[in-house]
Amino acid sequence: MTAQAALATPSSTLDAVALRADFPTLRRMINGHPLVYLDSAATSQKPQVVIDRMSQFYAEEYSTVRRSIHLLSAKATQAYEGARRTVAQLLNAPETRQIVFTKGATEGINLVAHGYGRKFVGEGDEIIISATEHHANIVPWQMLCEEKGAHLRVIPVNDRGELILEAYEKLLTDRTKLVAVGHVSNALGTIHPVEEIIQMAHAQGAPVLVDGAQAAPHMPVDVQALNCDFYVFSGHKACGPTGIGVLYGKAEWLERMNPFLGGGDMIETVTFEKTTYAPIPHKFEAGTPAIAEVIGLGTAIEYLRNIGLEAIAAYEHELLDQATARLASIPGVTIIGTARRKAAIISFTIDGIHPHDIGTLLDQEGVAIRAGHHCAQPVMARYGLPATARASFAFYNLPSEIEALGAAIEKTIAVFAL
């Protein structure tokens, strides 16, 4: 069997060819070529079941949640709270009330910066993040530090894109009030050793927030095994709708934290003198929530769990290995981020060709990648790059698409070889 034929053989762990049929967007032609969608780290495509579930909710079941006593509202509340149970199962949360719906990973982090940070972080305290964070896990902490006179400390990263834990150990002190790290780096693909990071923080008495935006859709996550204090992710990167995300928190923290937004649904009683807040999670869900999106997210997570997160992780790892080998075989291509533990995200540069030009030329071949700083400018600065091109994979990608990527890169190099 030739290498090409081996690449074309679907993995035994899951049937990606069959699963692709669930995704209407993947049938599109782009610039005369079949779409090769390699931008799932930015946002994933949506399976028909999610699209159908949301339209069915709007067409046949639509009502508000929790506020009204009529039948439709009771049903909507059931569906909404059912989705919360599905999310709790995905993360293996001990209790469903530990799942708070947010707009996305960004809002989840801001909620913790506000609800925990404003209450428990003071002047001279320190918050530790890592050098590979997405801006969503940098800026809220900077804002908090500025407000409180606290300081941001940064775990450095080595040339491969791995966090330097010896340096982290030195940063941890009794002034550390929180550690906030990504589970998987969206710019480099590194899977960070969050278990160890959490143990070390807890030994110093500091809680840990894990930004799971790039992890929860791609590998099994067990918040009890990790023993993290907070875990966030976004629905739209997990085959779910936009505008919805999840914050998991330990109940003892969520109960002690300040609420985030004030309004309806987050209260127990209101008088003009005093308001008492609803129990968690409702304390953090002020206002009419994104009901259809929550229900859609629940369906997306059921869909992922049916395929199996273990199987998804194993299959995507095969894609990563194949794509890494294919790109490394092209002269002039450099892969940025070569950690020993990686998710299926490959940042790369091509000698003498700006990532934006790579992005446009690949798009002309139907290959959709991201080019830019990936909302992680400090990472780019660490490697002395203004930008990279990034191909990111999901379980619906095929080995043949890796070949399409490789061929499109070779064509790009040829166009520029004047």
Add this chain to the structure above:
Amino acid sequence: MSNKSLYGEQIIYLSKHPKNFRPIENAHCMCEGANPLCGDRVTVYVNVGDDGTLEDVAFQGSGCAICMASASMMTTAVKGKKRAEAERLFDEFHRLVKGELDPARDEHRLGKLTMFENVSHYPVRVKCASLPWHALHNALENKGAASTE
């Protein structure tokens, strides 16, 4: 490659071998332009004569091929022209890359600058082509910094 291709041979050639790619010591005006989204950066230097002629125009910086080639073409196009003429070219160029000026039908003085016509089919790349021109404009206005944001 389709005839709507962004990358004509001349654009690629100029992006690798840009003209007037140098600083001007003690330039009368200069401006650094930046496109925060993609990290393109160009500094444009201009010397203006007593009669308002752009006697020397040069640039330095780094960016995508469209940005580099556009900066190169701009320096050659405006050198020796009066400021008002340069501003008029900027206006025509801007309309060209936004698809508001059809070089085959509308009156213009763009000359070889029409090689950027196909940028209008790539809305996300309009900023790449126009960044050097914004920097030139701001240099002439003595603003010191330009941004496409």
